[in-house]
Amino acid sequence: MSYQDFQDPTVAQAWDADNHSRNPSRSEQLDMMLTIIADQYEDGKTILDLGMGTGLVEAMVFQRVPQAQVVGVDASAAMLALAHQRLQSHASQYTALIHDFTEIATLKLPEHAYQIVFSVQTLHHLTDSQLLTAYQFIDDTLEAGGLFLLLDRIALDQSGLFDVYQSLWARQDKVYHSQVYGAEGMTFAEHQMVVAGRGDLPTSLERHLELLKQVGFEAACLHLQTNRALLVGRKTLINE
Ligand SMILES: C[S@@+](CC[C@H](N)C(=O)[O-])C[C@H]1O[C@@H](n2cnc3c(N)ncnc32)[C@H](O)[C@@H]1O
Incomplete structure (x- = not known):
């Protein structure tokens, strides 16, 4: 889905109502990310969410870390309108800003x-150079020792492995009642057209790690299921 599509209130509503069927890994990877946030968060500090969307992730953050303070940024007023509805009872704990990454x-x-x-399911809308600028911005924003967590779609860029991914998408659909197989295209060429048609610009896992390390993070992939990953970067004290 192109990021401009999220400006449409109908698209925003539809995405809010179903964020599982095309991404069955989301719940578990979010649970992992929230586990880390709950363990790491220090009272009085602020969490920044790049791609706040409809506030689904903030609602989970406030459930796990009731005292958390969050700044959320998103380009879509329609998505943020739903976030404000969802987060009414936490109004004093978050600030939402509109900005294009x-x-x-x-x-x-x-x-x-x-x-x-x-950042959850958002930065795959950026080109390679925009992603590098975003990683630089994140590194500049974080205090020394701070943590960056990325949960996002990863590029599937090796045509000879496409059928292997298909086996696992079919398995996911059986296990999680999702609809990934087919939706990602039936051949590698079709997959590339589907990705381009959605306006997605996913980056390979190797390139994410390279860019994160280039700006000074200690970086690793914590979890990968087919083309969905949870990555971590720690701002090293040396960059202080
Ligand atoms: C798939 S939704 C995910 C929302 C939220 N992170 C979640 O997981 O529930 C992607 C969000 O990224 C935002 N987005 C996409 N491209 C963006 C950009 N260039 N600048 C700012 N926000 C963007 C969209 O408006 C949308 O709210």
Whole structure:
């Protein structure tokens, strides 16, 4: 789905109502990410979410870490309108800003100690150079020792492995009652057209890690299921 599509209130509603059928790994990877946030969060510090969407992840953060403070950013007013409805009872704990990450260098955040930055299913809308700029921005924003967590779609860029991914998508659909097989295309060429048609620009796992390390993070992939990954970057003290 192109990121401009999220500006449409009908698309925003539909995405909010079903974020599982095309991504059955989401619940478990979110649970992993939230487990890390709950263990790491220090009272008084701020969490930054790049791609706040409809506030689904914030609602889970507040459930796990009731005292958390969050700044969420998103380009879509329609998505953020749903987030405000969802998060009414936590109004004093979050700030939402509208900004386009293709121009992330001009994003002005409120002054806080940002200890954790996360981004869920959002940064795959950026080109390679925009992603590098985003990683630089995240590194600059985080305090020393801070943590970046990325949960996102990863590029499937090796045509000779496409049928292997298909086996696992079919398995996922059986186990999780999802609809991934077919939706990702029936051949590698079709898959590339589907991805381009959605306006997605996913990056390979290797390239994510390379870019994260290039800006100074200690980085690793914590969990990978087919083309969905949870990555972590720690801002090293040396970059302080
Ligand atoms: C699939 S939704 C995920 C929302 C939320 N992170 C979640 O997981 O529930 C992707 C979100 O990224 C936002 N987004 C996509 N491209 C963006 C960009 N260039 N700048 C800012 N937000 C963007 C969309 O508006 C949308 O809210």
